[in-house]
Amino acid sequence: MxxxxxxxxxxxxxxxxxxxxxxxxxxxxxxxxxxxxxxxxxxxxxxxxxxxxxxxxxxxxxxxxxxxxxxxxxxxxxxxxxxxxxxxxxxxxxxxxxxxxxxxxxxxxxxxxxxxAGPSVAGIYQISIGGHEGTAKFASNGEITTTNNETGTWKLFDADSKTYVVTFAGQRYSVTYQPGRGMVDNHGFLIFVQKH
CATH class of the missing domain: 2.60.120.380 (Jelly Rolls)
Structure with missing residues (x-):
């Protein structure tokens, strides 16, 4: 808190x-x-x-x-x-x-x-982006690795709004972190579902 x-x-x-x-x-x-x-x-x-x-x-x-x-x-x-x-x-x-x-x-x-500095998003997420399957690990150092060998990065953009920039599979996403739920894109879709 x-x-x-x-x-x-x-x-x-x-x-x-x-x-x-x-x-x-x-x-x-x-x-x-x-x-x-x-x-x-x-x-x-x-x-x-x-x-x-x-x-x-x-x-x-x-x-x-x-x-x-x-x-x-x-x-x-x-x-x-x-x-x-x-x-x-x-x-x-x-x-x-x-x-x-x-x-x-x-x-x-x-x-x-x-x-x-904002809420920690480090954890395990289910990938919910079309064409991508598996589980993603958001490491505390800002790196993303997945069970199907895809990689990416995440970084905090604005702590107050819980906005993060996620680069994954060649795409850049502006997302809002909802603790306990995951990452929501600008269209309101939950694209990384937090597992633990």
Whole structure:
């Protein structure tokens, strides 16, 4: 997590999304706001947020209050402590529902070094571009390799909008990274589906 508003999209066909920050000493607050579904059907559920100290820390408190469109978790920590935030998609594994959300932490909080550089896209993706099959590995050094020996590169263009430039199989793509989902092109198509 980084300072200010952190935005992402949660997908009921994907898993939970996790964010980490350091809180304390003193009081802190983490606010979660979600919007209307962006894709699929409204399954009637809503995404949820949960927080916890990892590992458990003595002399800490945390409570939450739901409000229409979100949740606020407030607490205190006697010393700097690692707080993990989990965003859980709306229930309904048979019907897709994607929902945009924002998280913001205020009070006595600090963030991981490098968090201002944008979310890490390093990971494994299923390729969903016509004519290309297999799995792609986005390495932390900006290189892409695939199971069928294709290569490419990725680099951050704008951290606030999560925009990246991906060069793959001789094509250059301007994509938006949606944590937990993958890379979406300018036409709204998910072209690299995040696996883990």
């Amino acid at each position: 980084r300072a200010g508003s952190n935005s992402a999209t949660i997908d009921s066909f994907g898993g939970n999304q996790y964010w980490v920050l350091t809180v304390g000493p003193g009081a802190f607050k983490v606010t979660f706001n979600y919007g209307n579904r962006q894709e699929g059907f409204n399954t009637g559920g809503r995404p949820q947020m949960f927080v916890g100290f990892k590992p458990k820390v003595p002399d800490t408190t945390v409570t939450h209050a739901d409000f229409p469109g979100g949740t606020t978790w407030s607490g205190t920590a006697a010393k700097p402590s690692r707080l993990e935030v989990a965003v859980v998609p709306a229930p309904g594994a048979l019907v897709r529902q994607t929902t945009a959300y924002t998280l913001e932490a205020t009070g006595s909080v600090s963030f991981a070094p490098g968090a201002e």
